[in-house]
Amino acid sequence: MFNKPKSPAPERPSNALPIPPLPDLPSPGLNRAPAPVPAAAPSPIASSRGLSTLSSDLQFEGNISGSGDLQIDGAIKGDVRVGRLIVGETGAVEGNVTADYLEVRGRIVGGVSGKQVKLVSTAYVDGDITAEQLSIDIGAYFQGRVLQSRREAPAPIAPAPRPAPPVAEIETAPAVAAPAEDKPQIIDLKSV
Template sequence: MFNKSKSPAPTPQSRADSGSSIPPLPDLPAPGQPAASAPRSAGPAPVSQRGLSTLSSDLQFEGAITGGGDLQIDGAIKGDVRVGRLIVGETGAVEGNVSADYVEVRGRIVGGISGKQVKLIATAYVDGDITAEQMSIDIGAYFQGRVLQGRREAPAATPAPRPAAPAAEPAPQIIDMKSGG
């Protein structure tokens, strides 16, 4: 069923040159080789240099989680989560408010979500309000709550004087959605 390839086996000298017997990861260049520009998919936002922390599916955590890094939740969390980038896996569950620049939900969140970019994948279950600059909901995702969509304003160095009469500013969009999948 499977044919053995006829490619030559790596020589012991090439392993000695790399300094260890562990081969490089597929998406990283081998030591001593220039980095080739490989085409990237239009998938989720890139993971930071620190890597991705993971709460595995057999773990449960109770309490708040805060930090600036990236987190993938495959287990269960009871408490608020505030990180730089968050992925809730298909087996992941959060009971509490979530805040991150990038939020991708494949599992379950019962609580509010706040982020610059929020994605609800087809397997997502969200029961709570969402505040986001950019939002996408795949067909099949369950979402019950409200969406407040608008741009975050950068804080001004000095407060500007307020006009006596209210200016005609566009109000953020509030969308009341109930969808099921």
């Protein structure tokens, strides 16, 4: 359909300084040994669904909610309610945080609630934590109360009430005013 004419690449003057590569991409022209990348422990989020990231140069004001996975490396002023959350070392949240799985490496000022909450050694949390499982590494800062929540067990199912055994009906004769003298009264009992 459409053809774009190929133009030759512009030549660089011989006295020009080389352009440094981006930190995470290899340089095509330079033959340097790749810098060793520190091995980080794989997070449970990385292996699951797609991870949304709020990068370190972003600031967000307002509430965030959803069922997905989120990594916060920037700053948020507002409540966060997601399925899984990582607050990175440069991340900061000023508000309440709720997530099924929460790993804190950065700073949270506000209440924290989740099924699994992990405070890594670089974490700073100023607020109450409500969690089923809580892990706090040595070096993490935490100021607040901890409330351990338990999964609510389903209500026990009560057995159905048994029907009452049949009751014999008692048939009585109509009451007759007794004369002054006492006569025995006759009552007929018939079973049904």
